Structure formats: structure tokens, C-alpha cells
């Protein structure tokens with residue numbers, strides 16, 4: 387008996403992962419991606435799973451980081467996004483960062499080659515036709531206006547939009563390495579063994595103060611009526627951070643701790659601007675945390691006051707973009723289906739998670755839920771003790787309703803996972819200090835999550851599906 391296909395709309399991080407999971411479960415899938423027929427404000431290619439800004443999947447250590455734990459769980463679930471990320475990583479200290487072109491090309495090739503996937507390059511410009519009985523909507527923060535309007539009409543909920551700001555990229559050979567130096571914070575080694583993954587540009591107190599003044603005075607991109615929605619704190623433009631207080635940047639993206647100026651080891655920098663490698667060739671470097679809504683002319687002028695970047699050539703300047711997401715705790719059921727029309731499932735950033743990894747994680751879950759339903763073997767939600775379960779819990783029920791606009795996009799974090807009591811003593815009987823207890827607690831949360839995800843997967847500790 388032939389199995390009718392599941393339709394996935396949107397071939398970004400979430401849609402690519404969802405389509406992969408559906409196909410790997412043995413169910414045919416049609417993946418509808420509007421690029422290159424219709425573009426978005428941020429995507430630049432026709433590739434699936436294009437990364438629109440940073441090239442980082444963030445920390446990769448399951449013992450000390452919630453997103454690292456999510457990576458580990460996704461690998462165990464046969465995630466295509468993690469497999470392609472691992473295969474195309476570039477040095478980034480303790481983070482998993484990828485060569486964006488190689489990564490997206492690999493995801494596209496794997497999906498194109500899958501015998502159960504059909505790719506339709508078209509915009510779904512309204513609600514899907516009635517004969518699509520199982521659909522995953524993964525159209526992301528830049529969902530096309532026609533589809534957004536149709537969803538809005540169906541849900542009756544106000545669409546929430548705000549600007550995400552993208553960070554500038556600098557050509558490596560335009561950075562003055564007689565001033566800047568290579569080092570990872572606290573010399574932390576990354577997965578590839580590199581402890582000098584970042585380029586650091588030091589600032590004195592006077593230079594920092596002048597820089598903050600220039601940020602505050604520089605012309606900003608104009609506001610539109612629908613911009614009056616609060617920024618998500620994880621992606622604040624630097625000038626908005628500077629407006630919050632003159633020291634804010636020095637305690638955020640420009641913090642100088644854990645770094646020693648290789649040219650002047652005796653001089654402690656007042657602030658440091660970090661750049662992270664953005665492509666495998668090492669020719670492009672991303673200004674870490676430097677999302678901005680400064681006008682392009684002002685960006686060039688202000689960022690060239692940073693020591694080491696006086697002659698910087700910018701491959702891309704920062705900019706601003708829309709974010710679209712549902713009030714998911716109210717609208718979606720526990721398996722990500724729209725209560726008002728359960729044939730529609732949602733996945734990715736449109737569900738109110740934030741970030742590449744989280745979006746792909748929700749795509750992974752939506753794909754498994756949809757495939758299980760189609761095969762008559764419903765897939766239970768992962769336990770709330772896992773990062774996958776915690777993320778799902780946040781978007782489908784964990785959030786306490788604080789009225790309109792109170793549900794905000796969120797990265798995975800330990801606060802979403804149930805607490806666990808830390809040990810009081812080390813294995814040798816010594817009493818643990820508070821930092822050691824904190825580290826031990828994270829490790830225990832990680833161990834519990836990995837055991838629980840293995841049980842959820844039916845005892846298979848590691849799935850090789852994406853290998």
C-alpha cells in the first residue's frame with residue numbers, strides 16, 4: 387500500500403531537518419521551498435538550510451552547556467543538520483561553527499539525493515490545499531507575507547514582529563595583525579584542538595569611550611510602525627546595548643576577560659572586539675555580537691575606529707530583519723499541531739524558539755511526530771528532562787501566560803530543564819565549592835538527559851541515520 391506524502395513548507399533549518407526525519411522514517415515527503423522563485427530579506431542563495439547571519443551553532447559541550455546538550459541529543463536522533471555541521475566545522479574555540487557554503491550545500495545534496503523526498507521550488511502563498519492532510523509549516527522568521535496573512539486569519543492571533551539585527555563580516559587580510567591577535571577566551575580548546583580561534587582587537591578606556599559616543603551619535607535605520615515590539619535580549623543591536631548604559635558592551639560582546647594582548651602582554655585591554663572565522667578558507671571573519679541597525683555609511687566609519695580594523699574591508703555590513711512567530715503555548719498542541727486545524731504542524735523559529743539549532747530541533751520533533759502519525763505509530767514527546775523535551779515544553783505549555791506579547795522567543799537554557807541536586811562532595815570526599823557544584827550539576831543534568839533520550843529512542847543509544 388502506498389503511503390501518501392507529508393508536505394513540508396520551507397526548506398530552512400527546521401524544514402530540512404523535518405523532511406529528513408520524515409523520509410528516514412520511510413514516509414514520502416514533498417518539501418516546498420520558495421527560493422529562488424521568491425527571495426527573503428536575508429537569504430542570499432537557493433540552498434536549503436542557508437545560515438542567514440552568524441555561522442555558529444554555539445557551544446558544543448554537553449557537560450557544560452544547554453545548547454551543547456541539545457547538539458548531543460540531536461546527533462543521537464540522526465539529525466541531518468548536526469551531521470552536516472560536524473562535517474563542515476571551522477575552528478571556533480569551544481563552539482561548533484561551520485563553513486556556511488559547505489554546510490548548506492551538504493544539506494541540499496543529502497535531501498536531493500533521498501529517494502523519498504521531492505523538492506518543489508514554489509511559494510505556498512496561502513493555506514495549503516485541503517487534500518494535503520499532513521503539513522509541517524517551517525517558513526521561519528521571514529515567512530512570506532501571503533502565507534503569514536493566511537495563518538493570521540486562521541489563528542486570529544496577533545502576529546508578533548520585531549527586528550533581528552545581523553553582524554558585519556570583515557575580510558581577513560584587511561585586519562591589522564600587528565595590533566590584533568589570535569586567541570580563544572581562556573585559551574579554551576575547540577573540537578578541532580584550536581585554542582586560538584578568535585581574532586581580538588584591543589581598546590583602551592579612551593578608545594572605548596569614544597566608540598560608545600560614536601555608536602550613540604551615529605544615524606540609525608529608520609523605524610517602522612511595527613517595530614515597536616521589544617528586542618529579544620539575545621540579539622540586541624550594539625547601539626541599543628550602548629543606550630542601556632556606557633558599561634553594558636564591556637560586560638557583553640566587548641568583555642576583555644580571559645584574553646592577553648600578544649603584542650603588549652603587560653597592558654590589560656579595557657574592552658576587546660572579537661571576530662570569529664566565518665568560512666573554511668579563513669578569508670571572512672564575523673564581528674561577534676555586533677548586530678547593528680546603524681546605517682551602512684556610519685557602520686564603516688565607526689567600526690574603522692576599532693584598533694586593528696582601521697583599514698577593514700567589509701564583505702557584508704550589519705542590517706535589520708523581521709521575525710515572525712506564533713503565540714504557540716496558546717495555539718499549538720503538545721505535538722506541535724495547530725489546535726484550530728490539526729492537519730497543520732508548525733516547526734522552527736515560527737514556533738517561538740530562537741536560533742539555528744533550536745529551530746532545527748523543533749523541525750526534528752515535528753518530522754518525527756508527523757511520520758509517526760502517518761504510520762499509525764504515534765510518537766510520544768521526549769521527556770521534559772531532555773533538552774528536546776524542555777524546548778518543546780516551553781513552546782507548547784511551559785510558558786506562563788502573562789497576557790499579549792508575554793511569550794517571547796527563547797534559546798535552550800538550563801532554566802527550561804528540571805533542576806537536579808548537586809553532589810556535596812567530590813569522589814575523593816573533599817567538599818565542593820559553589821563553582822564546582824554548578825559544574826557538577828550541569829554534568830548530572832546532561833547525563834540524565836542523554837540516558838532519557840536513549841530510552842525515548844527505544845534503547846538505541848546512537849542512531850547512525852544521518853551518517
Ligand SMILES: Cc1cc2nc3c(=O)[nH]c(=O)nc-3n(C[C@H](O)[C@H](O)[C@H](O)COP(=O)(O)OP(=O)(O)OC[C@H]3O[C@@H](n4cnc5c(N)ncnc54)[C@H](O)[C@@H]3O)c2cc1C
Pocket residue numbers: 395396397398399400401418419420421425426428429435436438439440441442508509510511524525526527528529530533550551552706707708709733734735736740741742743745746
Ligand atoms: C536577519 C536574521 C539574522 C539571524 N541571525 C541568527 C544568528 O546569528 N544565529 C542564529 O542561531 N539564528 C539567527 N537568526 C534566526 C534564524 O533565522 C533562525 O534561527 C533559523 O534560520 C530559523 O530556522 P527556520 O527553519 O525556522 O527558518 P529559515 O531558516 O528562515 O527557513 C525558512 C524557509 O522557508 C522559506 N519560506 C518562507 N515562506 C515560504 C512560503 N510561503 N512558501 C515556501 N517557502 C517559504 C524561506 O525561503 C526559508 O528558506 C536570524 C534571523 C534573521 C532573520
